[in-house]
Amino acid sequence: MTRVSLSRLPGERVLAVDGGSERDMAMADLAAYVEAREADAGETRWAWDDTARWYPPLLAAGVRVERCHDLRLGHHLLRRAPAVDQQLLEGEQSEHWDRLGPSAPSAPTLFSIDDTAEHLRADLEDARQLAAVAASPEAPRLGLLLAAESSGALVAAEMTHAGVPWRVDVHERLLRDLLGPRPPRGARPQRLEALVAEVREAFEAPGLNPDSRPELLAALRRAGLEVADTRASSLRVLDHPGIEPLLRYKQLAHLFSTNGWVWIDQWVSDGRFRPSYQPAGSTTGRWSSNGGGALSFPAQVRPAAVADEGWVFVVADVAQLEPRVLAGMSGDRALAQAARGADLYQGMVDAGAVASRMDAKLGLLGAMYGATSGESGRMVAGLTRRYPLAFGLVEEAARAGERGQIVRTLLGRGSPSLGDAWDRDPDDPPGDPDAQARYRRAYGRFTRNFVVQGTGAEWALCWIADLRNRLWRLGSSGPLDARPHLVFFLHDEVVVHTPVRLASAVTAAVTEAAATAGGLLFRDLAIDFPLNISTVRSYADAGKPGAPESAGDGGPRA
DNA sequence: GAAAAAGGCGCC
DNA sequence: AGGGCGCCTTTTTC
Numbered sequence: 288m289t290r291v292s293l294s295r296l297p298g299e300r301v302l303a304v305d306g307g308s309e310r311d312m313a314m315a316d317l318a319a320y321v322e323a324r325e326a327d328a329g330e331t332r333w334a335w336d337d338t339a340r341w342y343p344p345l346l347a348a349g350v351r352v353e354r355c356h357d358l359r360l361g362h363h364l365l366r367r368a369p370a371v372d373q374q375l376l377e378g379e380q381s382e383h384w385d386r387l388g389p390s391a392p393s394a395p396t397l398f399s400i401d402d403t404a405e406h407l408r409a410d411l412e413d414a415r416q417l418a419a420v421a422a423s424p425e426a427p428r429l430g431l432l433l434a435a436e437s438s439g440a441l442v443a444a445e446m447t448h449a450g451v452p453w454r455v456d457v458h459e460r461l462l463r464d465l466l467g468p469r470p471p472r473g474a475r476p477q478r479l480e481a482l483v484a485e486v487r488e489a490f491e492a493p494g495l496n497p498d499s500r501p502e503l504l505a506a507l508r509r510a511g512l513e514v515a516d517t518r519a520s521s522l523r524v525l526d527h528p529g530i531e532p533l534l535r536y537k538q539l540a541h542l543f544s545t546n547g548w549v550w551i552d553q554w555v556s557d558g559r560f561r562p563s564y565q566p567a568g569s570t571t572g573r574w575s576s577n578g579g580g581a582l583s584f585p586a587q588v589r590p591a592a593v594a595d596e597g598w599v600f601v602v603a604d605v606a607q608l609e610p611r612v613l614a615g616m617s618g619d620r621a622l623a624q625a626a627r628g629a630d631l632y633q634g635m636v637d638a639g640a641v642a643s644r645m646d647a648k649l650g651l652l653g654a655m656y657g658a659t660s661g662e663s664g665r666m667v668a669g670l671t672r673r674y675p676l677a678f679g680l681v682e683e684a685a686r687a688g689e690r691g692q693i694v695r696t697l698l699g700r701g702s703p704s705l706g707d708a709w710d711r712d713p714d715d716p717p718g719d720p721d722a723q724a725r726y727r728r729a730y731g732r733f734t735r736n737f738v739v740q741g742t743g744a745e746w747a748l749c750w751i752a753d754l755r756n757r758l759w760r761l762g763s764s765g766p767l768d769a770r771p772h773l774v775f776f777l778h779d780e781v782v783v784h785t786p787v788r789l790a791s792a793v794t795a796a797v798t799e800a801a802a803t804a805g806g807l808l809f810r811d812l813a814i815d816f817p818l819n820i821s822t823v824r825s826y827a828d829a830g831k832p833g834a835p836e837s838a839g840d841g842g843p844r845a
Numbered sequence: 846g847a848a849a850a851a852g853g854c855g856c857c
Numbered sequence: 858a859g860g861g862c863g864c865c866t867t868t869t870t871c
Contacts, residue, residue: 500851500852516852516853518852518853518854519853519854537853537854538854541853545854573857580855580856581856582856582857583854583855583857584855584856585854585855585856586855587855604857740857777856777857778856780857
């Protein structure tokens with residue numbers, strides 16, 4: 288494996304450092320240089336400051352990169368990793384790496400807005416990170432985590448580049464059916480306007496703006512309805528003729544503002560929905576999204592995600608990812624046994640641990656989220672005796688958090704400190720013992736969930752990293768644009784866009800990648816990660832039993 | 846008048 | 858007194 292670090296130099300130039308040799312080239316020659324090295328051996332690992340800055344222009348030039356080391360992600364991760372000697376990360380320019388945030392998705396990628404990032408020496412930081420990992424007692428796990436994180440960054444850039452196939456005509460028909468024709472800028476669609484009229488009439492409140500909470504609350508109270516807030520769940524239980532149109536209004540208004548015509552204009556181009564992903568954007572290591580709303584891909588508009596002609600989606604999600612991860616990381620063989628099979632909760636019932644599936648779910652979710660009362664809290668107590676290792680692990684993580692200690696994921700990602708979380712709530716001074724105790728308990732719930740959610744994110748990273756490699760090999764005989772590729776990923780779910788003839792091979796690849804991820808994380812303790820997999824023409828049809836590729840997309844096709 | 850906060854909803 | 862996010866609108870704050 289050859290490591291080549293790439294640094295940006297002033298004046299549109301790039302410095303490539305390969306072992307002892309340095310090469311200074313024009314930015315315009317970069318794609319050809321990278322392509323040549325990739326074609327040559329495929330044994331190069333590129334080390335660069337930020338995949339989101341380097342990779343999109345390479346992809347645009349038709350260059351695919353096999354593997355990389357994302358120094359920004361690596362630095363951020365190692366800085367918070369308890370098993371890393373922090374002194375090894377310090378040195379020339381290290382404070383710049385400390386300050387490096389994610390690059391803006393819309394920023395021009397070839398021209399930096401951040402001057403300091405322009406002069407960062409990637410080779411210096413790369414050497415520090417390698418030394419820091421090598422010196423750690425957890426070097427193998429940290430190495431795996433950095434590799435997975437960097438692969439994830441490649442996946443993110445590739446998914447934005449490829450985009451989710453999007454039928455604007457299907458989406459617009461859906462909007463028209465529900466809302467009416469597209470209204471002029473600033474106006475409500477016909478159907479919404481009609482519902483507003485209904486609501487105003489029912490509450491005898493002419494001029495009421497249902498989007499205004501104070502106005503709406505006042506109108507509800509005038510009608511004799513005692514309600515503390517205007518949430519749909521609070522309104523649903525009320526008995527008044529105005530409630531039904533109001534709920535309908537809220538639902539459609541949300542569709543209109545969040546995934547309406549404006550959203551199409553902004554996020555769909557050339558028949559592709561291109562959200563922006565931010566790997567490790569959440570402190571637990573989960574991805575976040577800073578454009579397009581990839582984290583809430585509403586079911587309402589999924590019918591518009593339709594595979595190209597002759598192509599299909601293979602959609603896969605993991606059943607009960609986090610409980611399975613908890614079984615693996617705690618080494619709880621009883622819970623691992625319950626996880627053998629498609630339904631972990633049913634496995635717990637079959638083992639006689641709980642009376643019903645619902646109890647099993649309540650207990651496990653309560654343990655992972657920190658429920659203290661109610662049905663969920665009671666189930667936790669009973670299940671702790673049955674699964675002491677698994678429940679003990681999250682309990683210990685919560686105690687550590689309450690003591691103000693850092694916790695870590697299986698591969699070594701550290702949680703943010705209690706102090707770092709303070710600044711979210713600056714008017715909550717440490718002086719008030721009551722407030723402080725509340726805050727510590729809240730932090731304990733966070734650390735409790737952190738270890739499971741974070742390790743779940745690590746499993747998912749390993750999954751998509753391995754899947755990416757498998758998909759590439761699957762399509763190696765065909766031309767670039769005929770290869771199966773990932774188009775969407777969200778925590779425990781993937782969508783692969785593939786030519787029909789490769790769909791069954793993709794299904795196998797997704798399954799094998801899940802097994803690989805489990806093996807990487809949990810080694811000897813075998814944990815099952817069963818997938819729900821559908822092959823569909825439209826994303827909306829995924830997960831429906833007995834909805835094969837023949838299921839329609841609603842579109843007019845021959 | 847712009848920025849920040851808050852309420853609400855969507856996803857896992 | 859259940860974790861993590863983003864985004865939209867209105868309201869509040871500076």
